[in-house]
Amino acid sequence: MSNWDEEVDVLVAGSGGGLAGAYTAAREGLSVAVVEATDKFGGTTAYSGGGGVWFPCNPVLRRAGVDDTFEDALTYYRAVVGDRTPAELQETYVRGGAELIEYLETDDAFEFQMFPWPDYFGSAPKARNDGKRHVVPKPLRASVLGDAAADVRGPLATDRRGDPQPEYLIGGRALVGRFLLALSKFPDAAVHLNSALVELVTEGGRVTGAVVERDGARVAIRARKGVLLAAGGFEQNDEMRARFGVPGQARDTMGPWGNRGAAHAAAMAAGADTDLMDQAWWSPGMIHPDGRAAFALWFTGGIFVDRDGRRFVNESAAYDRIGRRVIERLNDDAMALPFWMIYDDSAGPVPPVQATNVPMAETGEYERAGLRHSASTLAELATLIGVPEHALVETVDRFNAFADRGTDEDFGRGDEAYDRSFTEGKSPLVPIRKGPFHAAAFGISDLGTKGGLRTDTAARVLDESGAPISGLYAAGNTMAAVSGTVYPGGGNPIGASMLFSHLAVLNMLGR
Numbered sequence: 001m002s003n004w005d006e007e008v009d010v011l012v013a014g015s016g017g018g019l020a021g022a023y024t025a026a027r028e029g030l031s032v033a034v035v036e037a038t039d040k041f042g043g044t045t046a047y048s049g050g051g052g053v054w055f056p057c058n059p060v061l062r063r064a065g066v067d068d069t070f071e072d073a074l075t076y077y078r079a080v081v082g083d084r085t086p087a088e089l090q091e092t093y094v095r096g097g098a099e100l101i102e103y104l105e106t107d108d109a110f111e112f113q114m115f116p117w118p119d120y121f122g123s124a125p126k127a128r129n130d131g132k133r134h135v136v137p138k139p140l141r142a143s144v145l146g147d148a149a150a151d152v153r154g155p156l157a158t159d160r161r162g163d164p165q166p167e168y169l170i171g172g173r174a175l176v177g178r179f180l181l182a183l184s185k186f187p188d189a190a191v192h193l194n195s196a197l198v199e200l201v202t203e204g205g206r207v208t209g210a211v212v213e214r215d216g217a218r219v220a221i222r223a224r225k226g227v228l229l230a231a232g233g234f235e236q237n238d239e240m241r242a243r244f245g246v247p248g249q250a251r252d253t254m255g256p257w258g259n260r261g262a263a264h265a266a267a268m269a270a271g272a273d274t275d276l277m278d279q280a281w282w283s284p285g286m287i288h289p290d291g292r293a294a295f296a297l298w299f300t301g302g303i304f305v306d307r308d309g310r311r312f313v314n315e316s317a318a319y320d321r322i323g324r325r326v327i328e329r330l331n332d333d334a335m336a337l338p339f340w341m342i343y344d345d346s347a348g349p350v351p352p353v354q355a356t357n358v359p360m361a362e363t364g365e366y367e368r369a370g371l372r373h374s375a376s377t378l379a380e381l382a383t384l385i386g387v388p389e390h391a392l393v394e395t396v397d398r399f400n401a402f403a404d405r406g407t408d409e410d411f412g413r414g415d416e417a418y419d420r421s422f423t424e425g426k427s428p429l430v431p432i433r434k435g436p437f438h439a440a441a442f443g444i445s446d447l448g449t450k451g452g453l454r455t456d457t458a459a460r461v462l463d464e465s466g467a468p469i470s471g472l473y474a475a476g477n478t479m480a481a482v483s484g485t486v487y488p489g490g491g492n493p494i495g496a497s498m499l500f501s502h503l504a505v506l507n508m509l510g511r
Helices: 017-025 043-047 060-063 072-083 088-107 142-151 156-161 171-183 237-243 264-269 320-332 363-366 380-387 388-406 491-510
Strands: 006-013 031-035 112-114 134-137 189-192 194-204 207-213 218-230 280-287 293-295 297-299 303-305 339-343 353-356 372-375 437-449 461-464 469-476
Touching: 006 017, 006 207, 006 339, 006 491, 017 088, 017 189, 017 280, 017 380, 031 207, 043 171, 043 388, 043 491, 060 088, 060 280, 060 297, 060 353, 072 088, 088 237, 088 491, 134 171, 142 171, 171 189, 194 218, 194 264, 218 264, 280 320, 303 353, 320 437, 339 380, 339 388, 363 372, 363 491, 372 380, 380 388, 380 437
Parallel strands: 006 031, 006 218, 031 189, 207 469, 218 469, 293 437
Antiparallel strands: 112 134, 194 207, 207 218, 280 293, 280 437, 297 353, 303 339, 339 437, 372 437, 461 469
């Protein structure tokens, strides 16, 4: 192709964790352009409440005296992920994050702090139940970014219901803001909103650039070193979800509206192989009055029951594990949606859910939508939600007995450190005795799809024969997840996105 409109060394599609690749390129002296399909920077990363990364043994943790080792962390990761993804890919992730944090910390735009978050499989070998493999970006005052702060996606309270922008960027928004702040120092780094990747340009078996639709006009951009696809998943595309068998619906995802799989499609058209295309990062979702289920965690009480009025899961388990249990039972036709959280009036009619991502509306709005019910007895409540009366009464009585003894004989609730992380180490088994009794409707939500382009340890995209496609790289949810079909710990999605974006550019540089 001879009629390029623009030329850079590196083209990055997506503005979440992929900004780590853009930053690396700029810092190492390369020209780089970031193209973001929507009107805001940050992608799914910006919606992360914590914005954390699971990077064992990184400098923040070492300075705090954490006694972890890479070998222990790798033992845990391999025990949980198994052989679903290549061992060398897993090792690259587990060992690589520490060096990335060290690299970023030499720039005063980046500050991280330890935020203990227990590993999600606390019984697995070498699990870190004190949570000290996890760090988060420090909050960033919006005024530091100036006008650019308004271009950072989120928070969800703003996007979903129009709440005012907060004074500080926190979590994933802070991470995105810090990358934008760092990139602003480099004259050869450009960031573009409303610029959707349409297709890749391939010449002689090498990806040499891409066509981007920017504000309605097509722009051909040559990428001398390579194209990095870090444009999120395809969770907002119901047609792709159906084609690849991803449970759930686009309306219930936490991914932003632009995550429709355009980068996936462009890479597949260029010969890329894919994996894990039926997978997502799952969670139970509280159903809000607009009919959408949204990621919820931090349950300080209550139990989940199915259409038979029976418990079916450890309600305090990590969200992806709960979500997968729901999907498993849906696939077996053992339950239907919605399922219900049953709780008592100890703290009033609001469900004992402390983190809903999308803030709760007034209780009356849920009641009018048929998503909340209250009754003076459990039998009456059962009738309201359409489950057998005797079953619900028996289920609650059995659970209360477990709560009195402090042991959940059915699902082991409270047996792992994560189960107790929201109750200050105390038992999460809270009896349900004080009327009136309440029920809140839940569905299935996700934090994005995790199926994507197969890559090697340098983030090079592979074709169906397993050979790298020259000039093409992938990271984040555009890349087939290194964690396979599980979610080992908080910060895995963002951590993998950042690391493999960084490694992609280092490979472009021949390192």
